[in-house]
Amino acid sequence: MRCPFCGNLETQVKDSRPSEDGAAIRRRRSCSECGGRFTTFERVQLRDLMIVKRSGRRTPFDRAKLERSVAIALRKRPIDQDRIDRMVSGIVRQLESMGETDIPSEAVGGLVMEALRSLDVVAYVRYASVYRDFRETSDFAKFLGDEGLNQNSGVAPKATPVPKSEAKDPPRIERGLGEQDLSPSDDA
Numbered sequence: 197m198r199c200p201f202c203g204n205l206e207t208q209v210k211d212s213r214p215s216e217d218g219a220a221i222r223r224r225r226s227c228s229e230c231g232g233r234f235t236t237f238e239r240v241q242l243r244d245l246m247i248v249k250r251s252g253r254r255t256p257f258d259r260a261k262l263e264r265s266v267a268i269a270l271r272k273r274p275i276d277q278d279r280i281d282r283m284v285s286g287i288v289r290q291l292e293s294m295g296e297t298d299i300p301s302e303a304v305g306g307l308v309m310e311a312l313r314s315l316d317v318v319a320y321v322r323y324a325s326v327y328r329d330f331r332e333t334s335d336f337a338k339f340l341g342d343e344g345l346n347q348n349s350g351v352a353p354k355a356t357p358v359p360k361s362e363a364k365d366p367p368r369i370e371r372g373l374g375e376q377d378l379s380p381s382d383d384a
């Protein structure tokens with residue numbers, strides 16, 4: 197594996213361990229030339245996927261590109277990198293199991309939206325704003341309203357009423373969406 201710092205081909209594996217629930221092997225490497233340290237991941241690649249853009253252009257699926265767009269949406273959000281890696285691996289597995297080599301870019305966007313919605317609602321809205329090309333603040337307002345994410349009412353929206361027969365069970369918490377902090381900034 198070529199050193200990303202100096203380009204030297206002589207790099208050594210210092211440590212190797214399973215990651216992402218065994219879906220990947222994480223290797224710590226160091227360069228014998230410049231001493232640079234970096235990490236590589238080894239993952240099963242079931243098949244070679246091609247992404248088809250709206251324009252009809254086909255490009256090979258690039259996990260790193262997917263990771264970058266997810267990282268931008270999750271920037272400064274309090275989510276462990278390992279959870280993010282597992283989420284991305286889950287998306288890739290779903291893409292690979294679609295049974296097609298050509299995947300429309302919309303399908304990737306849809307899976308990312310779905311995964312982010314359950315991981316972090318702020319990242320979800322950020323991603324949606326780019327993916328759906330919001331142009332005005334009213335686009336955000338409409339999206340939040342459609343998704344039941346408006347908190348103006350002070351009541352958690354889209355709450356599922358608990359049927360009487362289950363009333364003795366502990367109260368259900370609807371997964372996140374009504375509960376999470378939607379304040380614009382939580383970085384001090």
Ligand SMILES: [Zn+2]
Pocket residue numbers: 199200201202203204227228229230231232
């Ligand atoms: Zn080096």
